[in-house]
Amino acid sequence: MKIMHVCKKYPRASGGDAVVVSHLEKEQHAAGHKVVVVTSNCDDIQNAPNVYKFGFKDTPANLDAITPKRIASLVVLFFRIFGILRTERPDVIHTHSIDMAFVVSIAARLYGVPVVHTFHIVTFYDAHHSLLRRKIELWLAKKAQLRAATAPNNYDVNKLHEAGLVQTKLLDNGVDLSFWGEHVSAPEVEDFVFLAVGRLERQKGYEYLIKAASLLAHSLPVAFRVIIAGDGSQKAHLRELIKSQHVEDIVTLVGNKSAKQLRSLYAFTDAAVFPSLYETTPITLLEAWAAGVPVIVSSVGILRDAPKHFDAAYVVPPGDEEVLLDAMGRCIIATQEREHIATRGYEEAARYSWPKIAQTAETIYRSVL
Numbered sequence: 001m002k003i004m005h006v007c008k009k010y011p012r013a014s015g016g017d018a019v020v021v022s023h024l025e026k027e028q029h030a031a032g033h034k035v036v037v038v039t040s041n042c043d044d045i046q047n048a049p050n051v052y053k054f055g056f057k058d059t060p061a062n063l064d065a066i067t068p069k070r071i072a073s074l075v076v077l078f079f080r081i082f083g084i085l086r087t088e089r090p091d092v093i094h095t096h097s098i099d100m101a102f103v104v105s106i107a108a109r110l111y112g113v114p115v116v117h118t119f120h121i122v123t124f125y126d127a128h129h130s131l132l133r134r135k136i137e138l139w140l141a142k143k144a145q146l147r148a149a150t151a152p153n154n155y156d157v158n159k160l161h162e163a164g165l166v167q168t169k170l171l172d173n174g175v176d177l178s179f180w181g182e183h184v185s186a187p188e189v190e191d192f193v194f195l196a197v198g199r200l201e202r203q204k205g206y207e208y209l210i211k212a213a214s215l216l217a218h219s220l221p222v223a224f225r226v227i228i229a230g231d232g233s234q235k236a237h238l239r240e241l242i243k244s245q246h247v248e249d250i251v252t253l254v255g256n257k258s259a260k261q262l263r264s265l266y267a268f269t270d271a272a273v274f275p276s277l278y279e280t281t282p283i284t285l286l287e288a289w290a291a292g293v294p295v296i297v298s299s300v301g302i303l304r305d306a307p308k309h310f311d312a313a314y315v316v317p318p319g320d321e322e323v324l325l326d327a328m329g330r331c332i333i334a335t336q337e338r339e340h341i342a343t344r345g346y347e348e349a350a351r352y353s354w355p356k357i358a359q360t361a362e363t364i365y366r367s368v369l
Helices: 016-030 068-088 098-111 131-143 154-162 206-219 235-244 259-267 283-290 321-333 335-352 354-368
Strands: 002-006 034-040 051-054 092-095 115-118 148-151 168-170 192-197 224-229 251-255 271-274 295-298 314-316
Touching (some): 002 016, 016 283, 068 098, 098 131, 148 154, 154 168, 192 206, 192 259, 192 283, 192 321, 206 224, 206 321, 224 259, 235 251, 259 283, 271 283, 283 295, 283 335, 321 335
Parallel strands (some): 092 115
């Protein structure tokens, strides 16, 4: 089978779709399939013989926004995809951004190639997004005439069914258990270390983490640190918030880190914190679980409907620094509880191995051929 992935981001640009596509590609190659990738024109994205870049050169941060340059690049994609399909003749196209799915679907219908789309984020029911974006993305999804669609949690699958996209199926995000679970030597650190990983955008809820850290510093006589790894449009705002909350000696922004660098950070991390306001399935959560680190995470994505006594993470409501403060304090003080949560998280990660996810994707592909 020849599979064409169409995505905004691809390694080495950071993003959930880049992680998903690169791991699916790896597993699909291992299964004997041929893989072609169509992606954005970005210096951070690596060049390879099977990678087609399209459009105007842009930055990873801008690829997540609707800008004039990105719209112009979609027009370029519309004209280029006909030639790419004529050359490559894929059996199935797997898209990872709904605007790109819509553009590609026009040529795909001409060449008789089915399109499977993964919703890495579902916006139409979520008031965190503008009404215009929510309406446009749902319209694009319906007009793309997708042969199949996927979402990485059951809540979003059900919402897409209710919206009329009844061809939607569950396709979990995955994690490389052998990589993240590998033992890495780490320096001794006296302070308790919290690690947060993700783009510096409002969606990630870092302002609540910084406020919780400020509250915790005044309520708990224990030395701790918060490391935030990532980059994005809110960097300056978060730096100002760190200063205004007087936590410059506690909270540190360390910028983007490679997977190997993050694994080294996890080696001396006591707990991971993911305070997102909305997500589907945070890949960073799966990576922290696989690294054997106890996790504090907001009730979004796969944890939206977590049972009351779910014990693989400290689950907190999004956008509430007071509850986040309590969870961070418990995590520092309750050693046995923290160790139990880390163990259960590692067990939970085993459900999301990439070979399992790739096999599910292949089953979906074959259902539309």
